[in-house]
Amino acid sequence: MTEERSHLTVTNRSGVSVVELADRKILDELCIAEIRDQLSKLVANTDGIKLLLSFKSVEHLSSAAIGVLITLNKQVAEQSGTLKLSDIAPQIYEVFKITRLYEIFDIYDTAEQALRTF
Amino acid sequence: MTEVDPDNEATFRVCVIKSDPQETEIPKKAIFQELQRCRFCEDAQFAVKLALEEALCNAVKHGNKCDPTKQVTVRYAVTPEKAVIIVRDEGPGFIPEDIPDPTTPDRLPLPDGRGIMLVRAYMDEVVFRDHGREIYLMKRRQ
Numbered sequence: 001m002t003e004e005r006s007h008l009t010v011t012n013r014s015g016v017s018v019v020e021l022a023d024r025k026i027l028d029e030l031c032i033a034e035i036r037d038q039l040s041k042l043v044a045n046t047d048g049i050k051l052l053l054s055f056k057s058v059e060h061l062s063s064a065a066i067g068v069l070i071t072l073n074k075q076v077a078e079q080s081g082t083l084k085l086s087d088i089a090p091q092i093y094e095v096f097k098i099t100r101l102y103e104i105f106d107i108y109d110t111a112e113q114a115l116r117t118f
Numbered sequence: 119m120t121e122v123d124p125d126n127e128a129t130f131r132v133c134v135i136k137s138d139p140q141e142t143e144i145p146k147k148a149i150f151q152e153l154q155r156c157r158f159c160e161d162a163q164f165a166v167k168l169a170l171e172e173a174l175c176n177a178v179k180h181g182n183k184c185d186p187t188k189q190v191t192v193r194y195a196v197t198p199e200k201a202v203i204i205v206r207d208e209g210p211g212f213i214p215e216d217i218p219d220p221t222t223p224d225r226l227p228l229p230d231g232r233g234i235m236l237v238r239a240y241m242d243e244v245v246f247r248d249h250g251r252e253i254y255l256m257k258r259r260q
Contacts, residue, residue, distance in 0.1 A: 027167075027171050028139065028140075028142075028143070029139040029175075030139070030140075059164075060164065060167055060168065060171075062168065062171045062172060062175065062233075063172055063175075063230075063232040063233040063236055064175065064233075066229075066232060067229035067230055067232075068229070070227065070228070070229040071229050074227070091160075091161065091164050095168075095236065098235065098236065098239045099220065099221060099232050099235065099236070100221040100226060101226070103226065104226060104227060
């Protein structure tokens with residue numbers, strides 16, 4: 001029997017749920033599905049959630065992982081919440097540039113900068 | 119171990135896997151080891167990893183539709199000059215030109231459809247063969 005492990009570290013900082021993605025690589029199907037489920041559960045439990053997603057530990061991600069972020073962004077908006085992203089490594093930010101997703105996400109260099117804007 | 123030549127597909131190493139996302143770890147691991155052995159720079163390794171992930175995911179999920187009776191064949195040659203990877207599925211194929219641009223305003227909010235765009239952006243050469251059943255990827259080391 002396989003046990004689902006947590007891919008997220010969640011801390012509350014002044015009313016903002018700061019989620020640090022624990023995986024260095026967000027590539028494989030199972031990992032992405034588990035992250036999607038864990039984030040979705042977190043958002044579903046809090047109307048008007050203020051959510052900051054930190055990519056500090058992330059070195060790789062795939063288009064499927066990007067799909068999860070887009071779905072999450074929509075879910076947060078539907079629940080009158082706010083989603084911001086931070087600490088995205090230059091190589092990964094390039095993925096956001098190529099796909100022009102920087103246009104739909106609110107992205108900050110650091111978590112501290114993002115926290116000041118909620 | 120026999121020499122491989124990225125310009126001669128007859129010399130490529132071959133890895134055949136089932137249409138199971140877990141199985142894609144096998145060719146990924148073998149190719150990543152080769153990239154390290156040939157001292158590909160960090161950016162080039164990032165590019166190949168991303169493109170290979172997308173190509174394998176497309177082959178397993180969209181090509182073979184995770185059909186356990188179908189296989190994905192990965193052929194590759196990595197040298198200090200360049201890496202060439204060919205991923206082939208047994209699906210019905212598709213017309214690459216028909217894949218819509220995921221960056222248009224109407225498609226930007228959609229969660230899918232960015233894989234091929236990323237592959238094209240990160241590799242130095244991408245060729246679709248046999249009506250999309252096979253994708254040829256090439257990345258120079260630097």
